[in-house]
Amino acid sequence: MELRLLATFEKVAEVLSFTRAAAELGYAQSSVTAQVRALETSLGAELFDRLGGHIRLTPAGERLLPYARRMAELAGEAREAVTAGEAAGTISVATMESLSTYRxxxxxxxxxxxxxxIRLSLRPTLGDAARExxxxxxxxxGFLMxxxxxxxxxxTEVLGPEPLVLVAAPGxxxxxxxxLTTADLAGTALVGTEPGCAYRDLFEAELAPWRPGFLEFGTVEASKRAVASGLGIVLLPRVAVREELAAGxxxxxxxxxxxxxxxxxxxxRGKRLPAHVRLFVExxxxxARE
Structure with a gap:
């Protein structure tokens, strides 16, 4: 089995889309389809069920996937052993605005x-979607909050607690x-980042008895500007409003x-991190300790 074919199979299995896999790998979709077909032919088994516009792994594909992942990791280890020296490689990182912008x-x-x-690719992804x-x-x-x-x-490795602060315009x-108690916030206009953000969802749950409504501005920066203009209050990581609090x-x-x-x-879990990823983690x- 060619490593190239296994890598293509692994990517399609991850995203469950030939089109998206082709885009992420930099191939034409026809090339991805041909590579998967070639691997299926060499193994004598169908690896994907093709159901209209959707695909899913067959039992054979499910059995192959952990081997494909392990072979890719072994190939990376072999490459590291031969080219030991300056760390190099791409790291795709799931993150969120309040971390990527301020932390x-x-x-x-x-x-x-x-x-x-080392080439970094930051992908904005929240909550359940990031974990999946x-x-x-x-x-x-993935950086999670x-x-x-x-x-x-x-x-998972906890880097530290993330202090939160409820902010409003000075007036x-x-x-x-x-x-202030949570009940004191009832009836106050609330500004929120997008649903799926953990601190937004937890804040909303705390206010659930009062059935709050949120003015949604989607991003941290837009939310801060809305609040500074007097449109309501917002809960954010303290690091995201440090400059505004200092400036008043x-x-x-x-x-x-x-x-x-x-x-x-x-x-x-169970993934062996390549050397350049381990360096990033370290x-x-x-x-985080500084």
Whole structure:
């Protein structure tokens, strides 16, 4: 079996789409289809059920997938052994705006300048979608911001707690009040990032008895501007509003979130991380300790 054919099969199995696999591998779709057909012919077994516009793995494909993954990892190990030296390779990373924009830049800058052979591909993916993509191997690593720290099929490493703060415009009526309770927030206009963001979902759950409605602005930056304009209040990681709090364009409300979130690194359980990915993980750990 050719490694090239196995790699193509693994990618199609991960994304369950010949079209998407072709785009991610940089092949024509016809080439991906031909490679999968060639592998099926060499094995004498159908690897995918083709159901109209959808595909799924056959039992034979399910049995082959862990071997394909292991062979790809062994090929990477062999390459490392032969070309030991400067770290190089691509790392696809699932992340979220509040981390990639405000928490990760020192890490990304370090890797870019110190290890130019490492190419980073950051993919905005939240919550359940990020975890499922990591289980399937679509991404090498994922930065998560969640209350939970253990997930089926994933290895995780907690980098640290992620402080949250409820903010408003300085002139907002709640800005001058102390010891706010969740009930005090009822009836206040709320601004939210997109659903699926852990701190947004947890905040919404806390306010559920009052049936809150959110003005959704989708991104952290848009949410901050809306709040600074007096459109409501928003819960965000403190790191995302550090500059605005220092400048006085936003004010921190005296409300303590009844939940704690942790920034974490995650990858598929049982996956041996290549050398350049291990280097990236080690730098993430180092910066988290500083």
């Amino acid at each position: 990760l830049p020192p890490l990304l800058e370090y890797v870019h300048h110190r290890h130019p052979g 993509a990591l289980r399937r191997g679509t991404y090498d690593l 969640e209350a939970e720290t253990s997930y089926e099929g994933l290895e 907002h009526p709640l800005a001058a009040r102390t010891a 364009t936003l004010a921190a409300l005296d409300w303590e979130p009844p939940f704690t979130l942790f920034t974490q690194l995650a990858w598929r 730098q993430a750990r180092r910066l």
